[in-house]
Amino acid sequence: MPSLGADMEHGKVVEWLVKPGDYVHKGDLVAAVDTDKTVMDIESFEDGVVAEFLVDIGDTVQVGTPIARITATPAELPPPPPPQPPLTSGSIFPDARSPLTAKEETPAHPGAAGGHPEPGAKVPPPVRHLAHTLGVDVGRLSGSGAGGEVTRADVERAAAASGTWAPEPAKAPEAHRVRSSPLARRLAAELGVDLPAVTGTGPGGAVTEEDVLAAVPPRGRPAREPGADKPAEAPPSEARPPAPAQATEPGNAKENVPPAAPRQERAAAASKAESLRQAIGALMSRSKKEIPHYYLATTLDLAAAMAWMQAANQQRPVTARLVPSALLLKATALAAKEVPDMNGFFTRGAFQPSNAVHLGVAVALRHGGIVAPAVHDADTLTLDELMEQLRGLVSRARAGRLQRAEMADPTITVTNLGDLGVESVYGVIYPPQVAMVGFGKVIEQPWAHNGMLGIRHAATATLSADHRVSDGLRGGRFLARIDELLQTPEDL
Amino acid sequence: MNQEDARLAVEAAIGKVAPDVEPGDLDGTARLRQDLELDSLDFLRLVEVIAESTGVDIPEADYPAVATVGGLVEYLAGHG
Numbered sequence: 001m002p003s004l005g006a007d008m009e010h011g012k013v014v015e016w017l018v019k020p021g022d023y024v025h026k027g028d029l030v031a032a033v034d035t036d037k038t039v040m041d042i043e044s045f046e047d048g049v050v051a052e053f054l055v056d057i058g059d060t061v062q063v064g065t066p067i068a069r070i071t072a073t074p075a076e077l078p079p080p081p082p083p084q085p086p087l088t089s090g091s092i093f094p095d096a097r098s099p100l101t102a103k104e105e106t107p108a109h110p111g112a113a114g115g116h117p118e119p120g121a122k123v124p125p126p127v128r129h130l131a132h133t134l135g136v137d138v139g140r141l142s143g144s145g146a147g148g149e150v151t152r153a154d155v156e157r158a159a160a161a162s163g164t165w166a167p168e169p170a171k172a173p174e175a176h177r178v179r180s181s182p183l184a185r186r187l188a189a190e191l192g193v194d195l196p197a198v199t200g201t202g203p204g205g206a207v208t209e210e211d212v213l214a215a216v217p218p219r220g221r222p223a224r225e226p227g228a229d230k231p232a233e234a235p236p237s238e239a240r241p242p243a244p245a246q247a248t249e250p251g252n253a254k255e256n257v258p259p260a261a262p263r264q265e266r267a268a269a270a271s272k273a274e275s276l277r278q279a280i281g282a283l284m285s286r287s288k289k290e291i292p293h294y295y296l297a298t299t300l301d302l303a304a305a306m307a308w309m310q311a312a313n314q315q316r317p318v319t320a321r322l323v324p325s326a327l328l329l330k331a332t333a334l335a336a337k338e339v340p341d342m343n344g345f346f347t348r349g350a351f352q353p354s355n356a357v358h359l360g361v362a363v364a365l366r367h368g369g370i371v372a373p374a375v376h377d378a379d380t381l382t383l384d385e386l387m388e389q390l391r392g393l394v395s396r397a398r399a400g401r402l403q404r405a406e407m408a409d410p411t412i413t414v415t416n417l418g419d420l421g422v423e424s425v426y427g428v429i430y431p432p433q434v435a436m437v438g439f440g441k442v443i444e445q446p447w448a449h450n451g452m453l454g455i456r457h458a459a460t461a462t463l464s465a466d467h468r469v470s471d472g473l474r475g476g477r478f479l480a481r482i483d484e485l486l487q488t489p490e491d492l
Numbered sequence: 493m494n495q496e497d498a499r500l501a502v503e504a505a506i507g508k509v510a511p512d513v514e515p516g517d518l519d520g521t522a523r524l525r526q527d528l529e530l531d532s533l534d535f536l537r538l539v540e541v542i543a544e545s546t547g548v549d550i551p552e553a554d555y556p557a558v559a560t561v562g563g564l565v566e567y568l569a570g571h572g
Contacts, residue, residue, distance in 0.1 A: 313552045318540045321552065323532040366512045366529070394533050419531040 003063045004033065004040050004407050011035050012060040013067060021159070022050045023135050024070065029403075031067065036279035037371050038397065042404045046070045049135035071135070123150045134159035269367045272400070276369035284428045291346075291429050292467040298479045299458050300328075300486055302442055306457040308489040324442050325416050326387045328459075330492045331485040332437050333357045333378035336412050339478040341470035342435040342463075343411045351434065351469045360410025360430065361390065363397040364420070371397050372430060374410035383492055418442065424460040434466035435475075437482075493546065493572030498565045501572075505541040506561075509534050520562030528561075548572050 001011050015032040018024055024044045033042050048070040055067045123131070123143075127150055131137070136158045143150035198215045200207040287293075305327050313321045336343040336357045344353040359378035362370050373396075375381070375389045396402050412433055417425040418441035427436035440460040447456040461482055465475045485492065493501070506513055506528070513528050524530045530538065535555075542564075543549045548571045550558055558564040 310552055318536070318543050318549055321536060323536060325532060364529075364531070366510065391533055391537075416531075419525075420529060421526055 001033070001061050001063050001065045001067050002042055002045070002404065002408075004035055004042070004404050005037070008035050008037075008063055010060050010062050013055050013057055014039060015057065016053060017041070018050050020050050020052055021134060023132065024048065024050060032401075033404075035407075036275045037369075038276075038407065039401045040404045040407055041401070044070065046072075048072050127152055127155055131155045273365075273367040273369055276365070276371075280369060283431065287428050287431050291431060291434075293429060293464050294467050294472060294475065295426050295462065295464050296472060296475050296479055297424060297426075297460055297462045298476075298483060300461050300483045301447070301456060302458055302486060303447075303456040305486045305489040306442065320384070322383060322387055324459075325419065325439070326383055326390060327486065327489055327492055328416065328439050328461075328482075329359060329361065329375070329378060329390065329414055330381070330383055330386055331482045332412075332414055333359050333375075333381075334485050334492070335478055335481040336435075337379045338481060339474060341474050342465060342478050344434060344469075345411070345432040346434050346466060346469060347432045354411040356411065358409050358411045360413030360433070361393060362413060362415040362417075362427070363394050364417075365398060365400075371402070371407070372410060372413050372415075373397055373402050373406035376405070412437070414439065418459060424462055426462050427464050429464055429466060434469045435478075436464040438462040438464070493548075493569055495565065495569050498546075498568035498572060501542065501546050501568060502561060502564050505538055505545060508541050509538045518561050520560065520565070522561045523559055524561070524564070525559065542568070546572050 004011065011033040012035075013031055014034045016030070017032065018028070018030045024030060024047070026045060026047050027043050029041045030044045030050070031042050032039055051069040051071045053068050055061055055065070061067065130152060131141075131150075134155060136155050141150050141154050141158055142148070144154050145151040193215050195207060198207050198211050201211055302324070306324065309322050309324065309327060316322075336359070340353040341351075343357055344351060346352075356377055357379040358374040358376050360372040360374050362372045364370050373393050375386065375393060378386060381389065393402075393406065396406075410430070410433065412435050413427070413430050414437045415425055415427045416439045418439045421441055423443070424440040425438035427438045429436045438461070440462075442457055442459045444455050445458050447454050447458065449456075461479055463475050463479050465478075503515065503518055506518060507515075510528060510530060517528065522528055524535060524538070539550050546568055548568055550567065550571075554567065558567050
């Protein structure tokens with residue numbers, strides 16, 4: 001269980017994105033983990049074959065607990081099985097001696113036709129593919145097929161022997177693997193519903209939780225309504241659908257179920273918001289306890305930036321329009337690159353500046369709470385790229401599904417509460433980061449310039465920074481740099 | 493587009509952008525930012541969804557006119 005943020009202590013595996021026997025590369029997504037904050041996809045840190053899962057779906061474990069075993073592949077292979085006499089293999093694979101196969105082999109291995117197999121000499125492409133999938137080194141296998149050809153069975157035997165793959169009995173369920181949501185799988189397990197027997201009505205025939213509920217015999221259903229996992233917090237009247245008289249008629253079972261789903265979702269969302277609130281509280285308490293914050297504010301002159309953006313947007317279709325936040329974020333990223341004391345982590349009593357600028361963006365969630373995932377390398381993105389990433393990030397954050405890296409590594413965070421109306425916001429630093437930038441509402445205000453009074457767009461920018469790393473002079477330079485960068489928006 | 497069609501289009505678009513907003517909250521005076529808590533990205537998405545569904549492209553200069561549910565309905569009824 002990797003740490004998905006400085007404040008994360010435990011995580012719950014909610015979905016496996018791979019299965020035992022799959023070959024995974026470093027960086028491949030392997031599982032979805034629910035933290036107090038959001039659901040995140042986590043990646044493998046190793047190359048190898050998934051040997052087994054060490055935790056079940058729904059298990060909550062401490063950070064650092066192994067959740068799956070990945071074996072390095074060819075090195076762990078046992079000695080190849082002894083070659084089998086051609087006669088035996090002939091009886092197992094009657095087709096192998098068909099004239100066509102024999103003819104194909106002849107040019108490649110003239111000697112093989114004489115019944116003296118050359119171990120590992122020939123591997124048909126499908127078998128080679130299987131071997132790759134299972135992480136078996138075909139070069140070390142001796143083939144049991146006609147003319148020493150390495151067969152599927154050889155590969156599977158080798159894989160099974162190395163513990164990376166379970167042969168037929170375990171594979172059988174795989175053959176009719178049912179598409180289903182994690183929630184449906186968990187429900188099915190709780191209710192004792194045989195998932196493959198359920199007809200799916202979801203996308204691509206996937207089994208949904210409604211399908212599982214509909215498959216429960218009527219008298220079994222009431223038992224689960226109060227629910228084993230979530231609805232404990234919800235009053236029974238919320239979690240339970242109105243119990244209609246026809247509930248005992250199987251034919252109507254399906255119609256009775258749907259009302260439960262939105263209610264359960266709401267109850268789940270409420271408990272999610274609750275745990276998120278606790279996580280935020282704990283992290284912010286820690287921040288205020290450990291980090292000696294200092295605070296600065298300045299007014300950004302946004303006349304040039306807003307004029308440029310409005311002109312640019314006039315030429316653009318709505319799908320490509322920019323919002324002021326994109327300009328503010330880009331200017332912040334560039335300034336953070338130039339003033340390294342704002343960008344990095346304070347850990348184990350020392351500050352490690354970061355070369356890359358991964359800009360955390362505080363996203364308010366609709367059910368309450370915030371998450372602050374990162375736009376990676378924000379200083380190197382064009383405004384359009386930044387805009388696209390921002391939209392994606394916000395929608396993923398709101399949908400409650402982010403990737404591990406997005407949550408784990410912002411090097412500085414921006415909160416843009418001005419978007420919702422306030423004029424200034426002084427943020428609390430996210431440990432182990434050392435600075436938090438806040439932007440207030442973009443408003444028109446009277447502005448004195450060269451002895452003249454005019455009206456300009458402006459916004460208040462604030463900085464909360466860590467006194468263990470920097471002081472007001474450096475912080476002030478950082479804010480001033482953001483303002484300067486915004487005077488030439490075309491260069492952002 | 494008549495008022496009723498405009499109203500349905502606005503409700504559908506808000507439902508898509510902010511699924512958790514209760515339909516009961518969508519009275520004419522509701523402000524999109526302050527009352528429905530749409531931020532600038534949500535608002536942009538709303539404008540986008542409305543352009544797709546009704547063909548009415550609201551230029552940025554007209555944003556102040558569509559800051560409320562009622563304003564948005566009027567705007568669509570007048571331009572659609």
